[in-house]
Amino acid sequence: MEITLTPEVEEYIQSKIASGQYASASEVFFAGIKLLQDIEKTYQGRYQALRDEVKIGLDAADRGEVVDADTVFSQLQERLNQKRNQTP
Numbered sequence: 001m002e003i004t005l006t007p008e009v010e011e012y013i014q015s016k017i018a019s020g021q022y023a024s025a026s027e028v029f030f031a032g033i034k035l036l037q038d039i040e041k042t043y044q045g046r047y048q049a050l051r052d053e054v055k056i057g058l059d060a061a062d063r064g065e066v067v068d069a070d071t072v073f074s075q076l077q078e079r080l081n082q083k084r085n086q087t088p
Helices: 007-018 025-062 069-086
Strands: none
Touching: 007 025
């Protein structure tokens, strides 16, 4: 595999090596790939959690367990007003 780096990226990698954080360019790349994998895992977990929450809502709607929008917004406005009144 051949990778072409911009001068800015190459300079950044060299600065990480010079600082002693990493011993080689390979270590910098591996750290970057590990970080990318961690971010993707986190994103997938959050995405799945969101899908699960949406499914709960859709299932409730299918059972007729819904609240009209005016009621929801009225309740949200009331909560907001209560929070504002609690803040010194």
